[in-house]
Amino acid sequence: MADGANPESSAQESGETRREFLYLTAGAMTVVGAAGALWPMIDSMNPSADVLALSSTEVDLTPIEAGQSVTITWRGKPVFIRRRSVAEIETAESTPLEDLPDPQTDGDRVEKPEWLILVGVCTHLGCVPLGQKTGEKRGDYGGWFCPCHGSHYDTSGRIRKGPAPTNLEVPPYVFLTDNSIKIG
Amino acid sequence: MSFKSNNKVVQWVEDRLPVISVMHHAIYDYPMPKNLNYLWNFGSLAGFALVTMIATGIFLAMQYTPHVDMAFNSVERIMRDVNSGWLIRYIHMNMASFFFIAVYIHMFRGLYYGSYKAPRELLWQLGVVIFLLMMATAFMGYVLPWGQMSFWGATVITNLFSAFPIVGESIVSWLWGGFSVDNPTLNRFFALHYLLPFIIVAVVALHLVALHTVGSNNPLGIDSKGPQDSLVMQPYYTIKDLFGIGVFLLAFSVFLFWAPNYMGHPDNYIPANPLSTPAHIVPEWYFLPFYAILRAIPDKLGGVLAMFGAIAVLFVLPWLDRSSIRSCKFRPVARIFFWIFVINGLALGYLGGQPAEGIFVIASRIATAYYFFHFLVMLPVILPMIERPRELPSSIHEAVTKS
Amino acid sequence: MKKILSGLFAAALGCLTVPAFAAGDAVKLPSYDWSFEGVFGTYDKASMQRGLQVYKDVCAGCHSLDLVAMRNLLDLGYSADEVKAFAADYTVEDGPNGEGEMFERAGKPSDYFPNPFPNEQAAAASNSGKAPPDLSLMAKARVGGPTYIRALLTGYEDTPEGLDIEDGMYNKYFPGHQIAMASPLYEEAVEYSDGTPATIDQMAADVSHFLMWAAEPKLEARKSTGIKVMIFLIIFTLVMYAAKRKVFAKVH
Numbered sequence: 001m002a003d004g005a006n007p008e009s010s011a012q013e014s015g016e017t018r019r020e021f022l023y024l025t026a027g028a029m030t031v032v033g034a035a036g037a038l039w040p041m042i043d044s045m046n047p048s049a050d051v052l053a054l055s056s057t058e059v060d061l062t063p064i065e066a067g068q069s070v071t072i073t074w075r076g077k078p079v080f081i082r083r084r085s086v087a088e089i090e091t092a093e094s095t096p097l098e099d100l101p102d103p104q105t106d107g108d109r110v111e112k113p114e115w116l117i118l119v120g121v122c123t124h125l126g127c128v129p130l131g132q133k134t135g136e137k138r139g140d141y142g143g144w145f146c147p148c149h150g151s152h153y154d155t156s157g158r159i160r161k162g163p164a165p166t167n168l169e170v171p172p173y174v175f176l177t178d179n180s181i182k183i184g
Numbered sequence: 185m186s187f188k189s190n191n192k193v194v195q196w197v198e199d200r201l202p203v204i205s206v207m208h209h210a211i212y213d214y215p216m217p218k219n220l221n222y223l224w225n226f227g228s229l230a231g232f233a234l235v236t237m238i239a240t241g242i243f244l245a246m247q248y249t250p251h252v253d254m255a256f257n258s259v260e261r262i263m264r265d266v267n268s269g270w271l272i273r274y275i276h277m278n279m280a281s282f283f284f285i286a287v288y289i290h291m292f293r294g295l296y297y298g299s300y301k302a303p304r305e306l307l308w309q310l311g312v313v314i315f316l317l318m319m320a321t322a323f324m325g326y327v328l329p330w331g332q333m334s335f336w337g338a339t340v341i342t343n344l345f346s347a348f349p350i351v352g353e354s355i356v357s358w359l360w361g362g363f364s365v366d367n368p369t370l371n372r373f374f375a376l377h378y379l380l381p382f383i384i385v386a387v388v389a390l391h392l393v394a395l396h397t398v399g400s401n402n403p404l405g406i407d408s409k410g411p412q413d414s415l416v417m418q419p420y421y422t423i424k425d426l427f428g429i430g431v432f433l434l435a436f437s438v439f440l441f442w443a444p445n446y447m448g449h450p451d452n453y454i455p456a457n458p459l460s461t462p463a464h465i466v467p468e469w470y471f472l473p474f475y476a477i478l479r480a481i482p483d484k485l486g487g488v489l490a491m492f493g494a495i496a497v498l499f500v501l502p503w504l505d506r507s508s509i510r511s512c513k514f515r516p517v518a519r520i521f522f523w524i525f526v527i528n529g530l531a532l533g534y535l536g537g538q539p540a541e542g543i544f545v546i547a548s549r550i551a552t553a554y555y556f557f558h559f560l561v562m563l564p565v566i567l568p569m570i571e572r573p574r575e576l577p578s579s580i581h582e583a584v585t586k587s
Numbered sequence: 588m589k590k591i592l593s594g595l596f597a598a599a600l601g602c603l604t605v606p607a608f609a610a611g612d613a614v615k616l617p618s619y620d621w622s623f624e625g626v627f628g629t630y631d632k633a634s635m636q637r638g639l640q641v642y643k644d645v646c647a648g649c650h651s652l653d654l655v656a657m658r659n660l661l662d663l664g665y666s667a668d669e670v671k672a673f674a675a676d677y678t679v680e681d682g683p684n685g686e687g688e689m690f691e692r693a694g695k696p697s698d699y700f701p702n703p704f705p706n707e708q709a710a711a712a713s714n715s716g717k718a719p720p721d722l723s724l725m726a727k728a729r730v731g732g733p734t735y736i737r738a739l740l741t742g743y744e745d746t747p748e749g750l751d752i753e754d755g756m757y758n759k760y761f762p763g764h765q766i767a768m769a770s771p772l773y774e775e776a777v778e779y780s781d782g783t784p785a786t787i788d789q790m791a792a793d794v795s796h797f798l799m800w801a802a803e804p805k806l807e808a809r810k811s812t813g814i815k816v817m818i819f820l821i822i823f824t825l826v827m828y829a830a831k832r833k834v835f836a837k838v839h
């Protein structure tokens with residue numbers, strides 16, 4: 001207290017506890033108030049109602065022929081839909097689990113063996129793998145190949161070689177009819 | 185300022201960057217007059233409003249799109265779809281008004297108690313700079329929702345600059361970045377609306393440095409003579425400021441939650457239409473007195489100069505008021521004319537919201553003339569002739585213990 | 588000091604009433620009871636549902652409602668399935684698909700109310716030169732808001748003697764009285780699904796209520812948040828006042 005007098009420190013008063021309590025309450029209420037005011041602002045950065053309303057997409061599968069792939073956008077990410085050929089299903093199902101860095105049977109990754117639905121984002125660092133269009137590199141296992149750091153995926157979208165730690169993610173989806181699905 | 189701490193980390197930082205000692209000094213050592221009344225709360229309230237505006241503004245900017253085709257709908261998306269978006273936007277909208285309320289009261293307090301007089305001239309002038317920056321920021325912010333009032337307000341105000349001879353037209357098209365208020369204008373207004381508040385923060389910092397150099401004025405307007413006249417910030421004025429914030433927020437909440445559009449204008453919920461002007465273009469209430477001065481002068485350039493002059497005169501006020509007594513408490517005549525000046529200012533505000541016709545035009549001219557008369561004639565010439573100040577108390581402590 | 592403080596407060600409040608003065612040239616509107624007014628006001632869901640019906644059957648022929656999505660109708664008290672079915676009644680243009688063609692599909696809850704006209708020029712052309720305004724924010728974009736809309740819808744009268752306004756285009760509450768929209772409502776213009784008699788007054792009240800919601804969908808959240816904030820602030824302020832008194836008690 002260089003210049004300002006502080007009469008409070010000069011005397012011991014009986015109202016000490018009451019004052020302490022008031023200070024504590026005042027401080028606590030200020031903190032609570034500030035936090036309460038901050039929360040709506042933080043929450044405003046969460047997905048908004050219009051974004052959430054678009055969180056599911058319906059896809060008509062009729063135009064896709066065997067062996068063909070299409071890419072659609074779901075929640076701002078590419079989703080790979082491949083109508084697998086008999087040979088591709090065969091290879092995917094017969095791969096022994098011990099050959100897989102992230103063991104998972106093909107049956108666990110599809111609803112119907114013919115239709116493979118994957119989120120087209122490499123589990124390594126988020127690039128989009130090649131292999132959707134005809135003529136694109138499909139990697140050593142005939143599925144997808146990520147050009148960023150050389151991850152190879154098989155015909156079930158499982159990681160086989162390269163730095164990616166896990167298989168390509170399967171998004172939540174249901175078959176609405178035999179020929180249409182709802183993703184999300 | 186030799187600050188010593190037992191905490192090694194604190195001391196390490198302190199030896200390299202004296203932030204802690206500066207804070208410590210401001211909170212525990214810096215003496216403030218012990219007789220400050222509640223009008224001295226409005227400085228901290230204005231600071232609180234500034235922080236609120238910046239905080240809500242940053243989150244709004246994350247959702248807003250500064251494009252003529254999307255700006256209006258992006259604001260409505262904030263109001264409808266963004267989590268708590270309506271709350272943040274209404275806070276930003278209404279706090280703008282409450283910021284001006286706090287600043288206007290802060291300024292009138294300065295006028296009444298002579299807080300602009302030596303040695304506080306620069307402190308006062310920095311305040312006027314803040315006020316100017318606030319007006320620019322508020323104006324550009326009002327353009328962003330891109331409603332009818334946004335668009336036509338922007339058109340009218342930017343056209344003010346066309347009043348200047350020769351360069352006027354070039355200045356206006358430079359401001360617009362085109363041949364009318366359009367997308368380039370909206371874009372730059374958004375950029376500047378985001379920038380200026382931080383410049384305000386910087387000037388506020390200077391305002392505070394100046395304040396802490398010369399010390400707060402007080403209702404008696406006499407200098408503090410020692411420890412018996414003063415108190416420190418903590419806990420006295422921190423608690424008092426928090427109480428002030430509570431009352432301020434209570435009043436604010438009434439508008440925020442029950443009349444959020446009261447201080448706005450319905451026309452701004454109509455998307456901007458460059459082909460149709462609303463029947464009455466009215467600026468936000470805090471600009472109305474200056475708008476009245478602008479319209480009072482029957483000459484385009486004259487009106488613009490008068491409006492800017494109304495603020496420029498505040499810059500030289502410390503040298504216009506020649507009385508050595510600061511507080512109107514001891515100036516029986518100046519006090520009366522202070523209140524006449526307040527009423528005149530309110531009248532200007534009222535007139536600025538009225539259509540420019542008939543009696544309103546004449547009244548605006550009288551009120552405008554009186555505004556300048558007060559600063560240019562009343563304070564420097566008439567008051568020194570007719571006023572005999574009352575005797576000042578010898579110290580704050582004496583005056584406080586007597587009453 | 589008290590005098591100065593109250594003087595300055597009065598000054599500030601005086602400034603605040605100025606905009607109210609500024610908007611004083613409209614015709615005096617009747618006063619209605621709205622359930623959403625007042626400190627605890629909430630929307631009347633039944634009235635909004637009827638109002639939606641009026642909008643859909645009467646207004647939507649000419650007026651868009653751009654900012655309202657089908658999913659928002661959950662606010663009116665409909666279930667998710669009802670909203671889905673309501674949305675599916677609309678046909679929406681979507682695309683382009685893989686072949687680059689636009690295609691039509693049934694509406695989804697995430698779709699917005701479709702515009703009755705492809706663009707503003709088309710809207711103006713088929714309405715004798717003036718495009719019918721969008722109604723999403725109408726209840727906030729006019730002085731008087733929902734009260735103005737309701738008064739306007741019931742304010743059609745015969746043109747008074749001496750005024751050069753075509754019969755049917757005179758409206759007591761429209762600024763200037765010459766309105767470009769003929770009275771859109773007539774008795775039984777819609778058949779309410781809840782059996783309420785569809786009088787002009789009833790329909791005007793319902794559709795105004797609905798449009799108020801369309802303009803201010805967060806009104807209920809706003810007021811209920813307000814109550815909680817007020818309670819907190821009152822306690823906060825009292826605690827600060829007590830602490831301030833305590834701290835300053837020993838200052839002489």
